[in-house]
Amino acid sequence: MTIPLASELVIQFNKLQTRFVKRIDAQLSVHGISYTEYMVMYYLNGAENDSLRRVELAEFVGLSASGITRMLMPMQKMGLVQKDSSHRDARVSLVKLTLAGKSIFNDAQKSFNHTTAALTRSMTDKQQQKFLALTQQLFS
Amino acid sequence: MTIPLASELVIQFNKLQTRFVKRIDAQLSVHGISYTEYMVMYYLNGAENDSLRRVELAEFVGLSASGITRMLMPMQKMGLVQKDSSHRDARVSLVKLTLAGKSIFNDAQKSFNHTTAALTRSMTDKQQQKFLALTQQLFS
DNA sequence: GATATATACTTGCTCAATCAATTATATACA
DNA sequence: TGTATATAATTGATTGAGCAAGTATATATC
Known part of the structure; x- marks a missing residue:
């Protein structure tokens, strides 16, 4: 079957x-963070x-609500992020x-940025643009 | 910063x-398997x-050796795959x-196949070919 | 205003996958 | 031949993530 x-x-x-x-995870581990943690910070x-x-945050990063809670716990403990409460809505x-x-x-x-540049170095800028455009197209 | x-x-x-x-996982769950299990079978x-x-298998699927061992255990129990030993090399x-x-x-x-077709339906065949080619290019 | 429903988040439990260590076997070479 | 090193697979401990259920608060409707 083809x-x-x-x-x-x-x-x-x-x-x-x-x-x-x-590859990115390996690079980021130097800074003590994972790909997902990077995306949270980003x-x-x-x-x-x-x-x-x-x-x-969950929506942006593509995690579930509980996933975010668990992800943030150690990040908070490491002092990377902090909690604030909203005075508009006590739930948030x-x-x-x-x-x-x-x-x-x-x-x-x-x-x-360095790593992503390395990962895509086999492409010209124009090809990267084309590829990004096609990727975007697939979201619809 | 841009x-x-x-x-x-x-x-x-x-x-x-x-x-x-x-999306694919959701579809495959009808058959009782996950994306990774599908890839193993594929x-x-x-x-x-x-x-x-x-x-x-680990290399193809992109899992570690132990990941494969753990993945295959339930698949074997479900009767999807079976073990054989090599007479050339008793380790394998x-x-x-x-x-x-x-x-x-x-x-x-x-x-x-149905799901992937749906996922890429916003692209013409030609665009899909282009996209695949660019993807392949990034492997080098 | 009281009750129902919705939303934001957290917690218990479970699963998939990793790494490091272990076992078994194979290969290289002194 | 024997010893060191390499390879194939498994196992124990840990991690990241999800789902389902629970808690707290907000909004909608009667």
């Missing part, structure tokens, strides 16, 4: 992504008011980067 | 893949002599699909 194009695409795609994350860093609610717990967190994120970001 | 193209690419790429796997199905060594344990395993794989494959 394998359909779409399946071949998904399988190769998945394989590549697994490889990417492993979104917190870019958020307005420098803070996000847990559900928002806002998360933000601490100063130490920001500093570590800045360092990690350099590693991250 | 985010570099390569990093944007990797992040979007990762996000998309997570989404893909979730490689076993395509292997010559219908069997693979655990290390080979060959894995192959059982008849039941083949049958379930065939059903699952239909679901899988």
